Amino acid sequence: MDASTGPGAPLNLHFSEDGLYAAHVGGKALVVHSNVASESKEVQLARLKEIPVKSLKFFNFGNASGLSHDEIAPRRRILSANDSRISVWQVNPLGIFADIESIEPGTLAVDFGCDENEVLVFHAWNTKMSIHSLDTGRSSVIKTPKFAHHLGFGYRPKTRQLAILLKPDTSDLLTVHEPRSYELVNRAVLSTIDAQGLKWSPDGKWIAVWDAASAGTKVLIFTADGQLFRTYTGPSGVDDTFDLGIKQIEWSPASDQGTCQTLAVGKVNGNIDLLRTRTFSSATTLSHVFQADQQCIWRERYTSAAGDAEYAETSSSSAFNMSPETAGPPRGVLTMAFSPDGRLLASVDTSRQNVVWIWSLESTPRLASALVHEQPVRQIAWHASTPQLLINTMSNGLPTIRWWSPQDHPVIAQVPVQRNESGKYDMKWAIDSNVDSVFWFGSSEEHVIGYLSAQNGGVEFEVLNLVSSKSSVAHGGSLGR
Template identity: 45%
Template structure:
């Protein structure tokens, strides 16, 4: 996850998706740090960029490890031998301006590739199917250019439907890495599927959509789900990996809905232990409900509704509050009044729809956010009959939620521009709030990334960062004394504008 500052005083801070590395660019200096110490140090290397390049820098990316390269949280390979560890050590760092891309080996910052004279108006740049590829989306959806960093060759796919990095207009198939991408060459939406490496076209399908909004591969690689614009009502198309239409979901057949508001987002369940198939496709809708489709028939088995009724079987509701001593804490709420935010104006029309669907690592739990109440995280137990496990109500809108890769623990950040805090919900104990020793963000822009590690002592670590600074640590909960929903943050390492905590003096190399 990257938080970008502006050219001049602010920095660009980028954390790899697995939390293994953090890269900070400030001025001409690029410094790379490791979550797990290498030879006793978190600091790895730093280099100086050329002035002309650093002043135009727009993108900083870290390639994914082999254990997360499938692009879906539910499919992860375990690193079991030395050869796989060597592969992970070859991960790369990409820095790009609007017309140039530089790539280094991340551990050594040894130069790897330099691509110059790129056509201007770049929308986004990412690593492609592997760290030997860079995929560049040009603005105004004119084309996609895929660069092979080993062979110094490139190829072009014309008329992508989206170029915005936040869109879901393309995706790589888990493990085998075929590319599926939405195109819009003329009036109709197209789905094309391309072979890995060569990008030869496997399938080209004209979609029966008004305005396709995105696609997602299932974690098992069997299906591609595409959802249509909300103006066309509920419409989710499920294609096979070779581009054959398998099912079209247009809403529940047992409910008559003359005012179907359509689909806002979708999400597949991760692969469960000893299961080779993804079992559920969750469809978040603009009416605030979530349809759960079983992947055998892609029919709706259950609908989740973001409403809360008080009865004897009501789940616990936790509300963030300020304690008398000025500390944020969670307190269990006794009634539905917990859902009323102080100072809220009922006349303000908030945007509708389920904006976030995130399954826990093995699909036992589902966390959701619904935009009419953007300060609440709803957590559902995905049992045979899904039920609401709990709800977490905050004083500010929720910005990020992220599950631990193995444990049933959820980190939450909010748009709190007064205090930098992290909220931690765990299946094992009541939720807690911990202050983070990092300068507050005026805009409440914080990001959090778990560190994925096979070592139990390191499994609780995460990075917390704003646009300029980052800190590595974990939340410490004293179960015997913690009765007020509070905890402390154990800070292990900091990367900041004021220097490095626990790091040796930096050395610089020339580019």
């Protein structure tokens, strides 16, 4: 998503992982919003040396350490980049921390490395990835990365070893490197036709690499030091003649004991294989099919001409009838997301993109609930610490958010934000210990942050803060040099 670069251009907010900071480009300034969920909200501005800005990213502290908000605050960084310069900004207070100049033409992507003091640059044609250390001034190079996006590489949680897919010739390679020095730990030639990505398990014990769908079901499981441990090729005893392969994979969060217990393998045929990490064999297969006696199915329905809506319980046959299979792209699991405790899995299937399926994974996995909507689902997002799910659908009408929890009746609420003619809105939880269940919602022109509250027998969105492309710069802050 490109940042805005002039008057009337889209706002395009970029968020820190916890949602407590937001940044965008306004005119020739970098604009950063902090304390967004409180009355002491702050706007800082700093002049950019060059525009347009093509990339804007916060450093993600997610798996780097167990730091508190107070410990993270002085280390927050933002990266801005264009064709010739990469700037790294400290956030508190806002100012330039370091510049990387004379960038080679055709850069594919830039990102932070193992911590806030490293910057990755993916060069044209994927010839190499450069790692720039901001505290030592040194650079390292890894040649022929296969991809210039997050599925092509990953850092091990806590200890920060790098695993990366390479494509030097006809074979895919997986290499593992020490943090900071990037010395080679191990190198493995993969038995893949066309590896699609890799993901570390949240406990840092495993690296999973999955092959192209044309290869059928194939997931390679490596230990943290790059040794092949298992190859998963599908459930045992199942005819694989018509195996359509893998769409994506997702690890469950680490448990209270610090171990990751499940790997979900989303298939092109619409099924999800659940692998237990003890053996990496299929324990259960989930199918996106309504059963005749299925309970807890909720159907979206409009209650007024003004666009008010609510969820009403419905039968499985009714849900099936209002969610016809989508014609066009090949089917497959579109989205998978585990709840923070790993006990629930939410999924969306390509063939019925208007349905969110919520599976209970305790004891015998089963379908716990399904939510059927008028429009395709755009995003689903679990709260980071409690089992609350936000659902964002495409909307031709008024901006609307949907909320589900296992203990409560699901709700639908209009959000007082500027209507977007494209029907595309974005959402983001803001994880603040002082304010419960706060989230962002908006479009490229305007975002609001707030929470849902019960009002007069219904539910309303309470606004805490608003950021607009027309007013965000004028509402506070001073322009630094």
